Amino acid sequence: xxxxxxxxxxxxxxxxxxxxxxxxxxxxxxxxxxxxxxxxxxxxxxxxxxxxxxxxxxxxxxxxxxxxxxxxxxxxxxxxxxxxxxxxxxxxxxxxxxxxxxxxxxxxxxxxxxxxxxxxxxxxxxxxxxxxxxxxxxxxxxxxxxxxxxxxxxxxxxxxxxxxxxxxxxxxxxxxxxxxxxxxxxxxxxxxxxxxxxxxxxxxxxxxxxxxxxxxxxxxxxxxxxxxxxxxxxxxxxxxxxxxxxxxxxxxxxxxxxxxxxxxxxxxxxxxxxxxxxxxxxxxxxxxxxxxxxxxxxxxxxxxxxxxxxxxxxxxxxxxxxxxxxxxxxxxxxxxxxxxxxxxxxxxxxxxxxxxxxxxxxxxxxxxxxxxxxxxxxxxxxxxxxxxxxxxxxxxxxxxxxxxxxxxxxxxxxxxxxxxxxxxxxxxxxxxxxxxxxxxxxxxxxxxxxxxxxxxxxxxxxxxxxxxxxxxxxxxxxxxxxxxxxxx
Amino acid sequence: xxxxxxxxxxxxxxxxxxxxxxxxxxxxxxxxxxxxxxxxxxxxxxxxxxxxxxxxxxxxxxxxxxxxxxxxxxxxxxxxxxxxxxxxxxxxxxxxxxxxxxxxxxxxxxxxxxxxxxxxxxxxxxxxxxxxxxxxxxxxxxxxxxxxxxxxxxxxxxxxxxxxxxxxxxxxxxxxxxxxxxxxxxxxxxxxxxxxxxxxxxxxxxxxxxxxxxxxxxxxxxxxxxxxxxxxxxxxxxxxxxxxxxxxxxxxxxxxxxxxxxxxxxxxxxxxxxxxxxxxxxxxxxxxxxxxxxxxxxxxxxxxxxxxxxxxxxxxxxxxxxxxxxxxxxxxxxxxxxxxxxxxxxxxxxxxxxxxxxxxxxxxxxxxxxxxxxxxxxxxxxxxxxxxxxxxxxxxxxxxxxxxxxxxxxxxxxxxxxxxxxxxxxxxxxxxxxxxxx
Numbered sequence: 030x031x032x033x034x035x036x037x038x039x040x041x042x043x044x045x046x047x048x049x050x051x052x053x054x055x056x057x058x059x060x061x062x063x064x065x066x067x068x069x070x071x072x073x074x075x076x077x078x079x080x081x082x083x084x085x086x087x088x089x090x091x092x093x094x095x096x097x098x099x100x101x102x103x104x105x106x107x108x109x110x111x112x113x114x115x116x117x118x119x120x121x122x123x124x125x126x127x128x129x130x131x132x133x134x135x136x137x138x139x140x141x142x143x144x145x146x147x148x149x150x151x152x153x154x155x156x157x158x159x160x161x162x163x164x165x166x167x168x169x170x171x172x173x174x175x176x177x178x179x180x181x182x183x184x185x186x187x188x189x190x191x192x193x194x195x196x197x198x199x200x201x202x203x204x205x206x207x208x209x210x211x212x213x214x215x216x217x218x219x220x221x222x223x224x225x226x227x228x229x230x231x232x233x234x235x236x237x238x239x240x241x242x243x244x245x246x247x248x249x250x251x252x253x254x255x256x257x258x259x260x261x262x263x264x265x266x267x268x269x270x271x272x273x274x275x276x277x278x279x280x281x282x283x284x285x286x287x288x289x290x291x292x293x294x295x296x297x298x299x300x301x302x303x304x305x306x307x308x309x310x311x312x313x314x315x316x317x318x319x320x321x322x323x324x325x326x327x328x329x330x331x332x333x334x335x336x337x338x339x340x341x342x343x344x345x346x347x348x349x350x351x352x353x354x355x356x357x358x359x360x361x362x363x364x365x366x367x368x369x370x371x372x373x374x375x376x377x378x379x380x381x382x383x384x385x386x387x388x389x390x391x392x393x394x395x396x397x398x399x400x401x402x403x404x405x406x407x408x409x410x411x412x413x414x415x416x417x418x419x420x421x422x423x424x425x426x427x428x429x430x431x432x433x434x435x436x437x438x439x440x441x442x443x444x445x446x447x448x449x450x451x452x453x454x455x456x457x458x459x460x461x462x463x464x465x466x467x468x469x470x471x472x473x474x475x476x477x478x479x480x481x482x483x484x485x486x487x488x489x490x491x492x493x494x495x496x497x498x499x500x501x502x503x504x505x506x507x508x509x510x511x512x513x514x515x516x517x
Numbered sequence: 518x519x520x521x522x523x524x525x526x527x528x529x530x531x532x533x534x535x536x537x538x539x540x541x542x543x544x545x546x547x548x549x550x551x552x553x554x555x556x557x558x559x560x561x562x563x564x565x566x567x568x569x570x571x572x573x574x575x576x577x578x579x580x581x582x583x584x585x586x587x588x589x590x591x592x593x594x595x596x597x598x599x600x601x602x603x604x605x606x607x608x609x610x611x612x613x614x615x616x617x618x619x620x621x622x623x624x625x626x627x628x629x630x631x632x633x634x635x636x637x638x639x640x641x642x643x644x645x646x647x648x649x650x651x652x653x654x655x656x657x658x659x660x661x662x663x664x665x666x667x668x669x670x671x672x673x674x675x676x677x678x679x680x681x682x683x684x685x686x687x688x689x690x691x692x693x694x695x696x697x698x699x700x701x702x703x704x705x706x707x708x709x710x711x712x713x714x715x716x717x718x719x720x721x722x723x724x725x726x727x728x729x730x731x732x733x734x735x736x737x738x739x740x741x742x743x744x745x746x747x748x749x750x751x752x753x754x755x756x757x758x759x760x761x762x763x764x765x766x767x768x769x770x771x772x773x774x775x776x777x778x779x780x781x782x783x784x785x786x787x788x789x790x791x792x793x794x795x796x797x798x799x800x801x802x803x804x805x806x807x808x809x810x811x812x813x814x815x816x817x818x819x820x821x822x823x824x825x826x827x828x829x830x831x832x833x834x835x836x837x838x839x840x841x842x843x844x845x846x847x848x849x850x851x852x853x854x855x856x857x858x859x860x861x862x863x864x865x866x867x868x869x870x871x872x873x874x875x876x877x878x879x880x881x882x883x884x885x886x887x888x889x890x891x892x893x894x895x896x897x898x899x900x901x902x903x904x905x906x907x908x909x910x911x912x913x914x915x916x917x918x919x920x921x922x923x924x925x926x927x928x929x930x931x932x933x934x935x936x937x938x939x940x941x942x943x944x945x946x947x948x949x950x951x952x953x954x955x
Contacts, residue, residue, distance in 0.1 A: 094612070097609075098582075098583040100585045101585070102586070115562060116565075139564050172608045238889060277894075280953030311668075312709075393565065431883075435709070439884060439896035459886075459894060462915075465708070465913060516951050516952075
C-alpha cells in the first residue's frame with residue numbers, strides 16, 4: 030500500500046472498540062487506574078487522562094506541480110488534576126508506566142492533602158458518531174490527492190487569462206483519542222479533519238491582486254470531489270476579479286448588512302468568546318452579569334452546536350469526556366446559557382455543555398466554541414438591503430478578534446459592497462470593522478430567512494491554543510458599526 | 518537525551534535515509550521544557566509542566582522533497598517513519614530548486630558565546646516561582662475598589678536544537694527564557710476594561726520582578742471611560758509595545774515566499790525609497806543575550822549583521838535557499854533575528870508633550886494587511902491627545918491606509934525600546950493617519 034504520506038500506526042481506522050484503543054496506546058485498564066490513583070494521591074477532586082495520536086499530512090501545489098509535502102506525528106498523554114477550580118497539568122510524549130506516574134505526580138501537586146478514592150468500575154461511554162468516515166486518510170495515498178490539486182490549478186487558469194499564479198493545498202488530520210477519568214469514564218474517538226485551500230493571483234495593467242478560498246470538514250477522502258474543486262475554483266476566480274474593481278468606503282459609523290454564512294464571524298467575535306464561561310466565572314467578560322437578561326431583539330436565537338454531521342466544529346464528545354450538544358445561548362433575545370467546561374459548569378452548578386476543548390494532549394481544556402450560528406429571522410434579504418440608505422454589505426472575511434472585557438470586537442472584510450439608497454453599488458475590500466459586542470447584538474435590527482453555515486477553514490485561537498470551529502448566519506442588519514475607510 | 522546523544526541519533530537517521538534512497542537529508546532535534554504558573558485572586562489557578570521533543574527529517578529523494586516530523590524518537594520507529602516518508606516522497610513531482618544549502622554558506626563554528634542560556638532555571642524551586650507570581654499579583658490585588666480580577670503568571674522555558682545535514686552542517690543551540698506577567702480587569706459603567714504588563718528576560722537574575730502588577734493596574738485604570746472621536750486624519754503616536762505590529766506586514770513582504778508568490782508590495786523595491794528617512798532597520802543576530810540572537814538559522818546558514826532599510830531605502834530581503842534559487846537571488850536567511858530600529862532622541866512621553874492634536878495608539882484590535890498591495894485596516898485603542906496632554910481614552914476606532922504611505926509618513930522614532938523582545942522598535946510618530954470613528 031502507498032503511504033498517505035505517513036501512517037506510523039498499527040492499522041487503519043480503528044473500530045469503536047475500546048480494547049483496540051487500549052492496545053493502540055499500549056495501556057490496560059489496570060494501568061489507567063494506577064495512573065489516576067497517582068494523580069489523585071494529593072487530594073485532587075478529579076483527574077483525567079487524554080491520550081492522543083495524531084497524524085497530519087499536507088500536500089501543496091505551486092507552479093502547477095505538487096512538489097511540496099510535509100507530515101507530522103504527535104503522540105502522548107495529558108494528565109490533569111482539578112482541585113476546586115484549580116488545575117494541575119502535565120503531559121508525557123512517552124507512554125510508559127514510569128513516565129505517566131511522574132506526570133501524574135506533577136499534576137497532583139495542585140492539591141496538598143491526603144489522597145482520594147477513585148471510581149473503580151469502568152464505565153464505557155459509547156458516544157454518537159457525528160462524523161462517520163467512508164475512506165480514511167490512512168487508506169488514501171498522496172498519489173490519490175495529487176489529481177485534485179492539479180485539477181484546481183487547471184480550472185483556475187482555465188477560467189481567466191489574467192491568472193498568473195495558483196497555490197493549492199490539502200491538509201488532512203487523523204486523531205485517535207482515548208479518554209479516562211477518576212469517575213471511571215472510558216471513551217474513545219476517531220477524529221478526521223480535512224481542508225482544501227486555493228489562492229489565485231491575477232495581474233491586470235501592472236496591478237496584482239490575490240484571493241484565497243477554502244473548504245473544510247470532518248470527513249475522510251470522500252471529501253475530495255471534482256464538484257468541490259470546480260466550485261472552489263470558480264469562487265477563487267470570481268472573488269479575485271472583484272478585487273480589481275474594489276476600493277475603500279468612507280470612514281465612519283454606518284449600517285452594516287452581513288451576508289448569510291461566513292458573516293457568522295460576527296457571532297463568534299461579538300458574543301461567542303464573551304459567552305465562554307471561564308471569562309464569566311472570572312467576571313472578566315462584558316456579559317458576566319447578563320445571564321437570563323434580554324440581550325437582543327425577540328427574533329434572535331443563537332446556538333453553539335457541536336453535533337452537525339461532518340462539520341469542522343463537531344465533536345463526538347468534548348476533550349474532557351462530556352457529551353456534546355446543541356447549546357442554545359440566546360433564545361428569543363434572552364441570554365440563556367454560557368459555554369461551559371467542567372470547571373465552569375461546577376461553578377455555575379449546571380451540566381457541562383460539551384465545550385471543553387484543547388488543541389492537543391499538550392494543553393488543558395478550556396471553554397471553546399464549536400459551530401456558532403443564528404437561526405432564521407422574519408425578514409427577506411432584499412427587504413434588508415433596500416432598507417439601507419448609506420451603509421455597506423460585507424460577505425468575505427479573513428480574521429477577527431475581540432477584547433473580552435471591553436467588549437470591542439473586530440472582523441476584517443476581504444470583500445463587500447457599498448450600499449447607497451437601498452442598492453449594492455461599488456465593491457469594497459480590505460477594511461476592518463469594529464464594534465462593541467453587547468451593543469452590536471442589541472443592534473441586530475433585521476434578520477432574514479436564509480441562514481446557512483460557512484464551511485470555510487475557520488480556526489479559533491484562545492490562550493495560545495487553536496481549535497477548528499465553524500459558524501453560520503442569515504442575512505442580518507446591524508444598526509451601527511465603525512467601518513474602516515478613507516476620510517475626504 | 519543529551520546533546521551528544523542527539524547528534525548520534527540525527528546521524529543515524531541521516532545514514533539510514535541515505536541508504537534507503539535519499540540523496541540529501543537534514544535532521545533537526547528540538548527539545549523544550551517549560552513551567553507555567555497562573556495565580557488568580559491569590560489562589561493558584563494553574564500549574565503546568567511541559568516537556569516536548571521532536572525530530573524533523575527533510576528528505577531530498579530523486580529531486581523530490583518532503584519534510585516530516587514526529588515526537589516518537591525510538592530508533593526503530595524512526596527508521597520505519599523514514600521508510601514511509603521516502604516511499605511517499607517518490608510520488609511527488611520533481612522540483613529542481615530543492616537542494617540543501619551550499620556548504621560554503623554554513624556556519625562553521627568558532628563564533629562568540631552569545632550567552633543565551635541560564636541553566637540555573639532548572640534548579641529554581643516551584644515555591645520560589647509561586648512566590649514571585651504572588652508578589653506580582655500583590656502589587657495590584659485589592660489596591661483599588663473597582664478591581665474585578667487580577668491574574669499573574671510566571672513562566673520559564675529551556676529549549677535546545679541540534680541540526681545536522683548530510684552535506685556537512687553540524688550545530689546546536691540552547692536558550693532560556695523567563696516571563697512575569699500580570700493582567701487586571703476593572704468594573705466601569707462601560708464594560709470591564711483590562712490591560713496587562715509583563716517583563717521577560719533570558720536570565721533569572723536579569724528578569725525585572727517588580728512594578729509589573731502595579732503597571733498593569735495603572736494601565737487598566739487609565740482605560741476607564743473610553744469615547745470614540747470623529748473620523749479624520751490625525752497624527753498618530755504608536756506606543757513601543759504595539760509598534761512591531763505595524764512592522765509585521767513589512768516583514769512578511771520581505772520574505773522570499775511573498776516575493777515569489779507575488780504577494781509582496783515590496784517586490785522589486787530593492788535600493789528604492791520605501792519609507793521616510795527616519796526608518797533605518799538592521800537585522801542583528803550578534804547582540805549578546807539578544808532574544809533573537811543566533812549564529813545560524815534553521816537551514817544552518819551563517820548569520821551576520823546586515824542592513825534591511827537605511828534612511829528609508831530598502832537594502833535587504835529575507836531569502837531562504839529554496840526561494841532564493843527560484844527567484845535567482847542569493848540566500849540571506851529566510852527569517853529575522855533581532856530587528857533593530859534606529860532610535861531617536863526622546864521617549865513616548867516626550868512625543869506626546871509636543872503633540873497638538875492626535876491619537877496615542879497603545880493597542881491594536883484585529884485587522885489585517887493585503888500583502889500584494891500593502892492596504893491595511895486595523896482596530897485600535899489608545900488616547901486622545903490635545904496640546905501635549907492626554908484628554909481621554911479612545912476605543913472602537915480603526916486606522917486604514919497603505920503600508921508604503923504610512924511608513925513614508927513616519928516623522929519620528931523614539932528612544933524607548935522594550936528589552937526582552939527581538940523586535941527592538943521604539944515608539945513611533947506618524948503623520949496624517951486615516952482614523953475612522955464617529
